[in-house]
Amino acid sequence: MRKKIVAGNWKMNLDYTSGIGLFSEIVNMVNDEVMGEQHVIVCPPYVHLGAICQLAKTHNKVSVGAQNCHQAQSGAYTGEVSAPMLQSVGVNYVILGHSERRQYFAENNALLAEKVNSALQHQLSPIFCIGETLDQRNDNSYFDVIKRQLAEGLFHLTESQFANVVLAYEPVWAIGTGLTATPEQAQEIHEFIRNEVRSKYGEGTASDLSILYGGSCNPKNAAELFAKPDIDGGLIGGASLKSRDFVDIIKSFSL
DSSP states (O other): OOOOEEEEEOOSOOOHHHHHHHHHHHHHHHHHHOOSOOEEEEEOOHHHHHHHHHHHTTOTTEEEEESOOBSSSSSSOTTOOBHHHHHHHTOOEEEESOHHHHHHSOOOHHHHHHHHHHHHHTTOEEEEEEOOOHHHHHTTOHHHHHHHHHHHHTTTSOHHHHTTOEEEEOOGGGSSSSOOOOHHHHHHHHHHHHHHHHHHHOHHHHHHOOEEEOSSOOTTTHHHHHTSTTOOEEEESGGGGSHHHHHHHHHGGGO
16 A cells, blocks of 8 residues: 655754754654654664664654665775664665765666665665756656666566665755746656556556655645645655654645
């Protein structure tokens, strides 16, 4: 069954005390205000994960994700964190292929396929990000870009493996710019993604797949976006750093 998901990506923000405080605010507000079946995921920086996973154990409405992981299980990779390390502290999800990782750290589809394999091997569900740049949208190559990201990053998986993946469509031109794809533009891409998955894995897998929108989603536009038939929630950046905004986005499903 397809999940309705709102995931907060804190990126490289908040010191330890502020992070614990924000997470506590979010879980208390979710418990008090969210009446539906929305699935909430919080993805803080690595330094918060151990403590936040401990707090999350007493709040079954909120899961914890990491923002990245290395493809190897261990080794001489100074500064990196592996999937088994994340699993050991109680992490459930991991964001992979975020446009900032692709842009700033030169992560390509082949590398991301390795990271997906490692995450799944250690019972982490990848939140796999795909999407086009402004140039790719303007030259009308964006369908080909997304098709290639899916094929090279994920379509080596078996159907049972793929069932553990969450997809996030990021119009890269809308991240951190204040621009937002119209609900119609977002729905067009989400429908295309679901059809690609349907062609590869069949109707059941495509119908159960959660596809999140990840481009400047906020409390003002969330309800209209989430009302589209192939948009199953959001991967939220800046708005996830404000508990009121984040919880209002979560509640947008019930409007």
